[in-house]
Structure formats: C-alpha cells, structure tokens
Amino acid sequence: MTLDRWLSRLPIDTPSPLMKQIPTVLGFVVALALTFVPGVVRVSLPPYILAAVIVVVVATIAAVVVPWNRLHPGWTVAVPVLSLLGIGLLRLGTGGSASPFVVLTLIPFVIIASEPGRRNIAIAALTTLVVLFAPLFVDNAPTTPGDVVRALFSPLIYLIVAMVVNELAHRMRTQLTAASAAAQEREELLQQAVRAQDELVLNEARLKTANRLISSIWNAVTEQSVIGTDLDGIIDVWNPGSEKMLGLTEQQVLTARRSVTDFYLPSELEDRLRDMDARFTTVASADSFSALVDTVRAGSADIRDWTYVRADGKHVPVQVAATPRLDENGHRIGFIFVATDMTQAREFARLKDEFVGLISHELRTPLSSILGYLELMRDDDESPLSEEQLQYLGVAERNAHRLLRLVGDLLFTAQVESGRFPIEIRDVELRSVVIASVETSTPVAANAGVTLRSDVPDEPVELRGDALRLGQAVDNLVSNAVKFTPSGGTVTVSLRREGDEAIVAVTDTGIGIPAVELSRLSQRFFRASTATRNAVPGVGLGLTITKAIITAHGGRLEIASEEGVGTSISLRLPVSTPEAVAEALPGAGATL
Known part of the structure; x- marks a missing residue:
C-alpha cells in the first residue's frame, strides 16, 4: 500500500481524539528519552516525571477507549488538557522554569485552541497559565522579577495566539465544509450529467427508431390522403397518398402555399355554408375553410363525404375525417384531413341501390296480392271467420302492411340515390x-x-x-x-x-x-x-x-x-x- 493511499484513509477532515493525541505522545516520548541521556537534561524532581508519564498515558488510553462519538463534542478537549498538564509535570521534574521542554506545551495548546467554540480559547489560555505558573510555587529557588514578568506575559501571548488559532481553525472548518459540500454537489452533478447523457443517448436511439418507423408508416400510406394545415388552412403536410390521389407532389403544394380548399368542389363548400346558416353570393377563402373545420373548432371530429378536385380537373368522391392538430402543450396549431377514396364504394352502393330497387319493385306485387287476399278472407260473408281467426288475420295484415311500407321506403331511397323519384x-x-x-x-x-x-x-x-x-x-x-x-x-x-x-x-x-x-x-x-x-x-x-x-x-x-x-x-x-x-x-x- 502506497503512502498516498494510506493517508487517504485517515480521517483528516474530522480527526479523532487519538489522531490529535499522537503528535503530543511522540513529542513527549522524545523528551522523556532525553531525560535518560546523561548531561543533556537536569532531572530535579523524578516523582513529577513519573506523574507526567502516568497523566499522558491516561490521556492516551482515554483517547482510545472512551466512546467520544456518543458524548458531546466539547468533551474531546479533555484529552489535550490532560496532556498539557502532563507536560507541565514533566517541566517541573526537569528544571521547572529552566526546563527545555516548555515548547512541548504548544502541541496540546494548539489542539485545544483549534477546537470549535470560543470557550476553548479560555480553556487553552487558563491551562497554559497553570503550566507556566506552577514552577513559581514548586521551585525552592528565589523568584526574580523577570520570572514573574515571564509568567504573566507568556499567558497573555498564549491567549492572543489561542484567539488567532481558534479563528483560523474556524475559518478553515467553514471553508472545508463549503469545499466538501461543493465537492459533493459536483459529484452529484457529475452523476446526474452521466445519467442524463446515458438517457440522452438512449432517447436519441429511441427517437431514431421511432422516426424510421413513422417514416416507413408515412410512406406506406398510399391509399389514404393525409393533408395537414395551419390554422388558416395553408397546407404544410402532404403524404404520398395525397400525391397519388390529387396528382401533385409535396414540393409543388408546399412551395406554392396552397390552401386545402383548392382541392374541394366549390359547390359542396357553398352547400355546407348554407347548412351552417351562412348565405353568400360568392364564397371567400376563409369562409370556405370554415365550412371544413367548423365542427372541429367546436371540439368534435368531423367525418363527411366530399368531392376532391384533382390537378387534372377530375373529381374524386372521398370521405374526409377532419381532426384538430395539437402541439406538445395540447394547443391547437392546425388541422389534419384524412381522406379515403370512395369511388369503388360509390359504385358498389350504386349497384346495391339498383339491386334494392329491383327487389323492392318485385316485392310490391306479391305483397299487394297477399294484402288483397287477406282482405277478401276478412270480408267473406259466406264463410265468416271466428274471432280468433280474425285476430290472427289482423296480425298477418299488420305485418304485411309494415313490410309493404319498408319495401316502399327502400324503393324510395333507391330512387333518391339514382336521382329520380x-x-x-x-x-x-x-x-x-x-x-x-x-x-x-x-x-x-x-x-x-x-x-x-x-x-x-x-x-x-x-x-x-x-x-x-x-x-x-x-x-x-x-x-x-x-x-x-x-x-x-x-x-x-x-x-x-x-x-x-x-x-x-x-x-x-x-x-x-x-x-x-x-x-x-x-x-x-x-x-x-x-x-x-x-x-x-x-x-x-x-x-x-x-x-x-x-x-x-x-x-x-x-x-x-x-x-x-x-x-x-x-x-x-x-x-x-x-x-x-x-x-x-x-x-x-x-x-x-
């Protein structure tokens, strides 16, 4: 495992009490080792050194075994406070005011001062004051005015330093929190961007597939004319079926900005306008278009028989379904006209009408004969019928009359369709x-x-x-x-x-x-x-x-x-x- 990977696993942004205690322990161990080197450090009071070791060990053990995550965060300052007191005892045992280990106080002091909260400034300053003043009361050597000045001036400096360290730590924590939040936000945005990119690629593939499918279906619709217009009736959609039915290409129609009413029989538009209670001597283009879409504008689809006029002047009987054309917000932006060629259907209807007319005409004679004989039976005085027989005869007569009326209606409608009655x-x-x-x-x-x-x-x-x-x-x-x-x-x-x-x-x-x-x-x-x-x-x-x-x-x-x-x-x-x-x-x- 490399050093970088090892360091990346350390909780540097939120160090535990043990992590904070390690520098103090290392410095204390080095100082303690120097006390065993002859002629380097003067050991004046060995019991204080032993007490210092006990206090630092207790602080280190507490940093390990105490469940600090269950306690209030402010209690973690107890570990560096104990360590600072242990360093003070080591200082007393190695010469008091003349001890070279006073510099060790900086490590727990900085740790205390950098903890969150302004109260830790006072804790750091007071603990350092105790450590610095202790030799004045323990040493038997006479106290000089310089010792008193140092004992009073140093805590003041420590207090100022504690304030600076606490503020700097506060700002660093704020910046670190902001940086962490920004990094997390960037990570989330990056993940969202990756997901969006994946969805975009997927949607693009789906769109291409749908476009190919729609294009295939659109080109396959050759038996129905599909014409799309804007709100004023100007054509902007023209399918292959329209080209086949009306004899004009899409480019010819769209380039000329043709109106859909150009392909309708004018007399039928005028008849439709009269049905709408609109009477005009000449029909304007806008009014003609209203004849086509009046029902659609009212909110209903309109299915009606019309006659298309081809580019070569030929007439094509069609059935047209007119529907609204909506955008993605559901707003109407135009109209769609789907027309089916009814030429063959009309021919079949004509043949059917001829057949119905022929059959109806042939049925009238036997029905009239049946009714005549029924009437003779009812009016026969020589062989009168019983009441029950007359009742049965009445039922037969009523149904024969009903059938004769139906035959008459069929014959009449056949005459209407043929144009002669x-x-x-x-x-x-x-x-x-x-x-x-x-x-x-x-x-x-x-x-x-x-x-x-x-x-x-x-x-x-x-x-x-x-x-x-x-x-x-x-x-x-x-x-x-x-x-x-x-x-x-x-x-x-x-x-x-x-x-x-x-x-x-x-x-x-x-x-x-x-x-x-x-x-x-x-x-x-x-x-x-x-x-x-x-x-x-x-x-x-x-x-x-x-x-x-x-x-x-x-x-x-x-x-x-x-x-x-x-x-x-x-x-x-x-x-x-x-x-x-x-x-x-x-x-x-x-x-x-």
Whole structure:
C-alpha cells in the first residue's frame, strides 16, 4: 500500500481524539528519552516525571477507549488538557522554569485552541497559565522579577495566539465544509450529467427508431390522403397518398402555399355554408375553410363525404375525417384531413341501390296480392271467420302492411340515390299537413306515455309542393320523436313563417344524439349509438327519406341535439320561389 493511499484513509477532515493525541505522545516520548541521556537534561524532581508519564498515558488510553462519538463534542478537549498538564509535570521534574521542554506545551495548546467554540480559547489560555505558573510555587529557588514578568506575559501571548488559532481553525472548518459540500454537489452533478447523457443517448436511439418507423408508416400510406394545415388552412403536410390521389407532389403544394380548399368542389363548400346558416353570393377563402373545420373548432371530429378536385380537373368522391392538430402543450396549431377514396364504394352502393330497387319493385306485387287476399278472407260473408281467426288475420295484415311500407321506403331511397323519384307539385296548405301528422301520431304517443303538442298558427301557410311527400317527411319526424322519447316526455310540433321560409320544427325531450354523429344522421341505414343502446327499433331510413323530400322542395334540414336532453329537427321550406322547387333535385320527376 502506497503512502498516498494510506493517508487517504485517515480521517483528516474530522480527526479523532487519538489522531490529535499522537503528535503530543511522540513529542513527549522524545523528551522523556532525553531525560535518560546523561548531561543533556537536569532531572530535579523524578516523582513529577513519573506523574507526567502516568497523566499522558491516561490521556492516551482515554483517547482510545472512551466512546467520544456518543458524548458531546466539547468533551474531546479533555484529552489535550490532560496532556498539557502532563507536560507541565514533566517541566517541573526537569528544571521547572529552566526546563527545555516548555515548547512541548504548544502541541496540546494548539489542539485545544483549534477546537470549535470560543470557550476553548479560555480553556487553552487558563491551562497554559497553570503550566507556566506552577514552577513559581514548586521551585525552592528565589523568584526574580523577570520570572514573574515571564509568567504573566507568556499567558497573555498564549491567549492572543489561542484567539488567532481558534479563528483560523474556524475559518478553515467553514471553508472545508463549503469545499466538501461543493465537492459533493459536483459529484452529484457529475452523476446526474452521466445519467442524463446515458438517457440522452438512449432517447436519441429511441427517437431514431421511432422516426424510421413513422417514416416507413408515412410512406406506406398510399391509399389514404393525409393533408395537414395551419390554422388558416395553408397546407404544410402532404403524404404520398395525397400525391397519388390529387396528382401533385409535396414540393409543388408546399412551395406554392396552397390552401386545402383548392382541392374541394366549390359547390359542396357553398352547400355546407348554407347548412351552417351562412348565405353568400360568392364564397371567400376563409369562409370556405370554415365550412371544413367548423365542427372541429367546436371540439368534435368531423367525418363527411366530399368531392376532391384533382390537378387534372377530375373529381374524386372521398370521405374526409377532419381532426384538430395539437402541439406538445395540447394547443391547437392546425388541422389534419384524412381522406379515403370512395369511388369503388360509390359504385358498389350504386349497384346495391339498383339491386334494392329491383327487389323492392318485385316485392310490391306479391305483397299487394297477399294484402288483397287477406282482405277478401276478412270480408267473406259466406264463410265468416271466428274471432280468433280474425285476430290472427289482423296480425298477418299488420305485418304485411309494415313490410309493404319498408319495401316502399327502400324503393324510395333507391330512387333518391339514382336521382329520380316522382313528386307532384301543386298548391299545398302546410298547416293542414302538420295537423294531420299530429293527429296520426296522437294514439301512438298516448300508448307510449308521451305528451304530443302542436303549435300551429291560425292563418294558413301556403307553398308549392307535393302534399303527400311533405306529409311523409313530417310523419317521419314526429314518429321518430315519439319513438325516441321515454314515457313522461314531451314532443312539440310547431309551424311558423320567417320571411320567405316556412319552418316546421319537431322538438322532443328524448334520449338525444351524440354531437359527433349529427353529420351522419341522413345517411342510409345509419342509427345513432343512443338508439342502439336503448334498443329502439328502426332501420335508419326515415331521415334519409325526409332530407331527400325537403331537398327536392328546395329546402333544407337542420338538426340540433344534446345527448340525454333531447333533439330538435327543423324543416325549412321556401314559400316564395316555386321555380326552385321543380329544379331543386336534378332528374326528379315533377308533375306540375
């Protein structure tokens, strides 16, 4: 073991009483050895030398065996005090005032003075005073004035030295504590830096792996268009799927700072703005973008059918999911539009519509025949049926009528999708249409425990349209409202005129519809999640038919709902522009 390594193991910063005692013992042993050399030191009183040895040995043993760590730190000064008294006895035995070993007092004196606390200054000075004054009382030699002056002046000097040593030791301890704290802090900072470096390397590796994964996924998304924009609709994200779907590269789009509305069909944006109660002769860019993100700004994702316009002018039917784009703090910094090409899906839907229309048309004839024969059986006077048979016949007839209505709805929706269904436009008094719908649904509402109210004006509300189709639209809304309202609820049907529009509003206190599903209510066969959870019967065609009828009359459908509170659906029909009615649905077979 080298000297440096040995010294590094010694508690130099906080030495024990034994460590402090070793210099004193070494000096005392050397002095004691000199007393045995003839002619070097005059031994005047051997008993005092023996007593000095005993005191120093006791002090050294105490430094070893006493558990100083269990005692108050101030008691450790007892060891150097005993040693200083032992040196005083050695001085008395080797000539008193003339002893050459007075210099040994400096070692325990400095140890006492350097201990923490100002009281140790007094202890060092008083103990040294005892050692220096003792020869004046023990020696038989006459005392000179010089001896008295030395005996008084030396303790004063020792007192001053004790003060200086104590202050220097105090400052050294303070600096040592600060240095130790700084070293410990540096060590902790170094360890933290090492850990941070390790975490940084690990995170960097994870980030590179994640970036490679994201890049691979991003480049693999070629069947969906993913477009990212800022808050104003300027495109800053353009994936390979967008390039494939719209015919422009990422560099072409980002360099030109294109707006996302540039790739939408303007007429669809205008229709959406009209649905939002915004009427414009020409649509500004900012307003067009609002048509895309109005629902998203309100806090909901928006899934809607649109038509993209490619760079070569071709139209691509798509379904677009618009969602907010957030930063690391959750603040909205833009929008994301994920579009799926619906060309094949639309073709499949067209074929399905043709099939549904064909099957529906073929089913109407046998169903009508079944109903005819059921009626003949019920009205046969020559072979009357029993009450039980009539009851069974009634069940069959009701279900046949229900099936015939369903077939009619399917056939109607197929005609709507193909762009051709018959309407007969003539003068219609809308007030009577609404009253008739309320009267038709009143028994059903009463059986369901729902209060059905009507609020119609006394004066007539006239317009041009198909009374049968308009009655069908109002019937659908009222029957839906009654069906989706629990027992004890209320359904209110109102009619009013605002400017050049007639408004039929059906409001209920039913189960409501989630906000994210409102935009899909007019899709065929779509049913709200609240209807599914509450097991409300239906196939999801009522609102599809209603919207088609209202659109054919140049009007529009407005829906407001809150889950658990209720739903309000309004039909807005024009009353002053009959020309728009015949032209509202291209290809509709209108009979004037």
